[in-house]
Structure formats: C-alpha cells, structure tokens
Amino acid sequence: MGATPVRWVMTGKGQPLVRMPIDALSPGPDEVLIEIAGCGVCRTDLSFYYDQVPTRHALPLALGHEISGHVVEAGDNALWWVDRAVVVPALIPCGHCDACHHGRAAVCPNQKMPGNDIHGGFATHIVVPAHGLCEVDEERLAATGIELADLAVVADAATSSFQAVVETGVGEGDLVVVNGVGGVGGYAAQIAGTFGGTVVAIDINADKLRVVGSRCALTLNARGKTPAELKDAISAFAQARGLRQTGWIILECSGTQIGRDAAYHLVNQDGVFAVIGCSMDRPEIRHPNLLQFHARVIENQGCPPELYPQALELVLNGRVRVTEFVEKHHLDEINEVFTAAHAGALKRRAVLIPPDNGTAA
Numbered sequence: 001m002g003a004t005p006v007r008w009v010m011t012g013k014g015q016p017l018v019r020m021p022i023d024a025l026s027p028g029p030d031e032v033l034i035e036i037a038g039c040g041v042c043r044t045d046l047s048f049y050y051d052q053v054p055t056r057h058a059l060p061l062a063l064g065h066e067i068s069g070h071v072v073e074a075g076d077n078a079l080w081w082v083d084r085a086v087v088v089p090a091l092i093p094c095g096h097c098d099a100c101h102h103g104r105a106a107v108c109p110n111q112k113m114p115g116n117d118i119h120g121g122f123a124t125h126i127v128v129p130a131h132g133l134c135e136v137d138e139e140r141l142a143a144t145g146i147e148l149a150d151l152a153v154v155a156d157a158a159t160s161s162f163q164a165v166v167e168t169g170v171g172e173g174d175l176v177v178v179n180g181v182g183g184v185g186g187y188a189a190q191i192a193g194t195f196g197g198t199v200v201a202i203d204i205n206a207d208k209l210r211v212v213g214s215r216c217a218l219t220l221n222a223r224g225k226t227p228a229e230l231k232d233a234i235s236a237f238a239q240a241r242g243l244r245q246t247g248w249i250i251l252e253c254s255g256t257q258i259g260r261d262a263a264y265h266l267v268n269q270d271g272v273f274a275v276i277g278c279s280m281d282r283p284e285i286r287h288p289n290l291l292q293f294h295a296r297v298i299e300n301q302g303c304p305p306e307l308y309p310q311a312l313e314l315v316l317n318g319r320v321r322v323t324e325f326v327e328k329h330h331l332d333e334i335n336e337v338f339t340a341a342h343a344g345a346l347k348r349r350a351v352l353i354p355p356d357n358g359t360a361a
C-alpha cells in the first residue's frame, strides 16, 4: 500500500480537521480498498462542518463523498475490481431492497454515504462496498487528457445534475433555465444541452457565465436584476427563438436562499422546479401558485449507480467538460481549502489530492 494510509478527520463543528494514521484497512467479502486519486469538496461537507447538520456516523469522521481512485484490494466477492480505476457513487445503495429493485436507489434505506455513514474520501485510502462502483476506462481517459482525480466530480456534482435532468424529463425543444452555474450548475447546464434542451444560464458571477457560455443559448447576469426582470428577459428570448412560454424547466443550483427564491419566481405554467444540492435554507414555496400553474417541484438526492456510466460517457466523449470546473489542491491543505470554500473565495470546485496518489496544481 506504500506510505502509511492517513485520513483527515472532523472532531467537532469548525474544529481544525486532523490528520490521523489509519491502522487496519481490510475490505470485507463484498468490499474494496481504494487508493484515492481525488475527493471533491461539496457544499454538503461544509454543512456538516460549519452548520447544524449532523453526520449519521459519530465523530471523529473523515468527510468527503466525491471520490475517484484505484481499487488496490478486494474481498472474495469483489475480486473483479482489483486494479481498476473507479468512481465511487456519493450514495452507495444496498442493491437488494425494494427501492433498489425499482430503480429508486436515492431512497434506499440501507444506503451508505462516504463521509456521513462511513469514513469518507479526505484520505489516502477508503474501504467501500463494491456495489455501484463505476469503472473508468483508463486508456480512454488518458486520450482525453483528463486526470482520474478530475473525475471525482462525477461521483456527485455531475451525476446529481444528470439525475435531475433525467427526472425533469429534459428533451428536444425544452427551455431549461439553470440558476447558478458553478461547481454543480456548470454540469447541469451542459448535461441539459446534451439532452436537447435550450439552456439559459443565470449567475451573479460573470466568470462562471463565461465558462459555460459556449454551451448555453443565453447567459444572464442576475446582479442588480429582479426576478421579474429575469423572467421577462427569458420570455423575450423564448419568443425570439420560437420556444414555449410555458413548461420551462428550472434547475436551481445556486445553493443560496436568495438564489433559490429568485429561481422559484421563474416557474411558469406546466413548469418544473428542481433543486440540485443541499441547503439548510427555507425557501418560500407558494402552493397556490404551483396549483394554478400545474407545476411540479422536484428535490433531487444523489444519483442511482446505473446512471453513472451514461454520465461518465458524456465526460469521456467530450460533450460535458469537467476540468474547467475543478481546481486541485493537496489534501494537506484541507483546512485552508474548507475555509476558502466556506467564504466563497474559490473560483471552482476544489478536489483534494492525497500525497503520492496524483498531482495537484
């Protein structure tokens, strides 16, 4: 296994994360041991660390649920995975309950989330169930120039977006509004486009709009604009393009209350409002409006493992770009990265790279 395995554990709310050696790491019969290439820092991690969101497993616990890496050891029932590159689903369902059998892994009552139910990916190594792992073809990956560490975002940010696009039924000719095009919405915007949606991207950050601009039909900077003004702008765009004035699909990815309230204002008749990502805010959802509009609200939790290969394929064939949305840091800088991410000071989603397991910029 090389150098001594370590993980960075959370010991209490806002307490510095602590580097700890890992003593014994041996996979059970249905588990694998993974040498981690990268682990993304998600808003959910920040909620565990800074807000009143408890982890299901008691502290101390390593956070991190956005993991890619290599399987270096496996139990007897999982030997096929040894030496393969993988993405670990952020929510690992059991695979044999009623929900799993009906393709509803998001609500599997036995699901395990790294960094919540079990030690997570801010570590050099992790043991996880083999069920649901997504294999990465490393030869194809090498041809793309994307690093395995970059694919950490496929574990959650890109796949949560993928599931939301599937569940909202985005198709040819749909007008899709993505509110917040950072570390989650950047993927939602691109993926919605691959499903045939005409995508309108909204953000208050001109830089983020510039990065997704070439993949979207319209970008709108919401700074200084009221929700009504945004709706008018989208409506005018729809009219110019011959798109519908009803049935808009709103993908809310801003993760802030003010952003979410603004996005909610865009819901129209026959529309869908889907929330991607966790937030502790209490959005104002006006039921009479939804009723009158015959609109739907969808909350989105993770992504079932069977959709991962399709999401990964979009990355490998270049239709969804990931590297522009990722910044890599050494795992040793985890405390500084958490502080910066919490302060909104990072330009992109941070992926932490363990020492000796890859390269960090």
Ligand SMILES: [Zn+2]
Pocket (backbone or CB within 6 Å): 042, 043, 044, 045, 065, 066, 090, 156, 157
């Ligand atoms: Zn997450």
Ligand SMILES: [Zn+2]
Pocket (backbone or CB within 6 Å): 093, 094, 095, 096, 097, 098, 099, 100, 108, 109, 110, 111
């Ligand atoms: Zn299950």
